[in-house]
Amino acid sequence: MAQTNVEQISNNNRTARSRRFLMCRPTYFDVTYSINPWMDPSVPTSADTGLAQWKQLHDAYVALGHDVALIEPVPGLPDMVFAANGATVIDGKVLVARFRHAQRADEAPAYLDWFRTAGWSQVHQAEYINEGEGDFLYTGSEILAGCGFRSDLRAHDEAREFFGIPVVGLTLVDPRFYHLDTALAVLGPGEIMYYPEAFAPDSQRLLAERFPDAIQADEPTAAVFGLNALSDGRHVLMPERAVELAGSQLRERGFVPIGIDLTELLKAGGNAKCCTLELRG
Numbered sequence: 001m002a003q004t005n006v007e008q009i010s011n012n013n014r015t016a017r018s019r020r021f022l023m024c025r026p027t028y029f030d031v032t033y034s035i036n037p038w039m040d041p042s043v044p045t046s047a048d049t050g051l052a053q054w055k056q057l058h059d060a061y062v063a064l065g066h067d068v069a070l071i072e073p074v075p076g077l078p079d080m081v082f083a084a085n086g087a088t089v090i091d092g093k094v095l096v097a098r099f100r101h102a103q104r105a106d107e108a109p110a111y112l113d114w115f116r117t118a119g120w121s122q123v124h125q126a127e128y129i130n131e132g133e134g135d136f137l138y139t140g141s142e143i144l145a146g147c148g149f150r151s152d153l154r155a156h157d158e159a160r161e162f163f164g165i166p167v168v169g170l171t172l173v174d175p176r177f178y179h180l181d182t183a184l185a186v187l188g189p190g191e192i193m194y195y196p197e198a199f200a201p202d203s204q205r206l207l208a209e210r211f212p213d214a215i216q217a218d219e220p221t222a223a224v225f226g227l228n229a230l231s232d233g234r235h236v237l238m239p240e241r242a243v244e245l246a247g248s249q250l251r252e253r254g255f256v257p258i259g260i261d262l263t264e265l266l267k268a269g270g271n272a273k274c275c276t277l278e279l280r281g
């Protein structure tokens with residue numbers, strides 16, 4: 001018996017890889033318009049509460065040994081805290097987003113400037129609408145690419161050409177889960193967790209075939225933004241409520257779920273992953 005336990009533990013031993021992230025302080029956070037079903041401008045929001053919650057996430061990354069760079073928030077861009085949407089960065093190549101809605105359009109030049117100033121040499125402003133890692137999730141060998149609400153389908157071809165890696169298109173059908181990163185999280189190379197009902201039937205089949213061992217999350221977990229999680233290969237940062245609901249599924253596989261309360265930012269339809277852009281290479 002004891003031997004089995006030791007084996008199980010060593011089989012499940014996950015190693016974190018230290019990452020570099022880009023984040024944006026929610027100094028000007030507010031909900032003044034509605035571009036997804038979570039946003040209700042009549043509900044009061046507090047930038048101070050948002051900032052305090054965001055800081056918990058930021059400090060958790062630093063405590064785990066990750067390197068966090070910051071982009072200066074711009075007045076009048078209340079959604080800029082969702083840095084995941086600014087770009088997709090793989091192997092030193094930066095594809096800067098082009099936003100669907102006018103309210104967020106000016107975030108793109110701010111990200112473009114940040115990357116150029118920070119010395120990244122392969123920076124390309126996307127021609128077609130894509131909202132960075134909102135819809136483009138890198139599994140380590142390919143990009144899972146969402147569409148249905150935000151990204152233009154032509155952005156999938158643009159990403160394939162720019163990064164030179166396969167892009168697998170997935171269609172989202174539930175307006176609450178309007179970005180791929182609200183319905184699917186990459187936990188490790190080729191390992192994912194997702195909420196099947198957020199996807200069209202053919203995309204559900206594709207995911208089941210490609211990722212037979214994936215964690216399938218239930219509706220209550222998805223509804224508290226539990227799929228908007230950031231994994232470093234071992235630690236999975238996600239909403240506190242989602243840890244209560246889905247934490248055991250992650251622990252069984254050797255992951256360490258860490259709950260962060262980002263309920264203020266959820267009023268804009270975002271959570272841990274949305275606040276985090278990974279800088280790869």
Ligand code: ARG
Nearest residue numbers: 036082084134179268270274
């Ligand atoms: N209010 C923002 C929007 O609707 C939230 C973006 C959340 N970001 C994300 N990666 N899902 O655009």
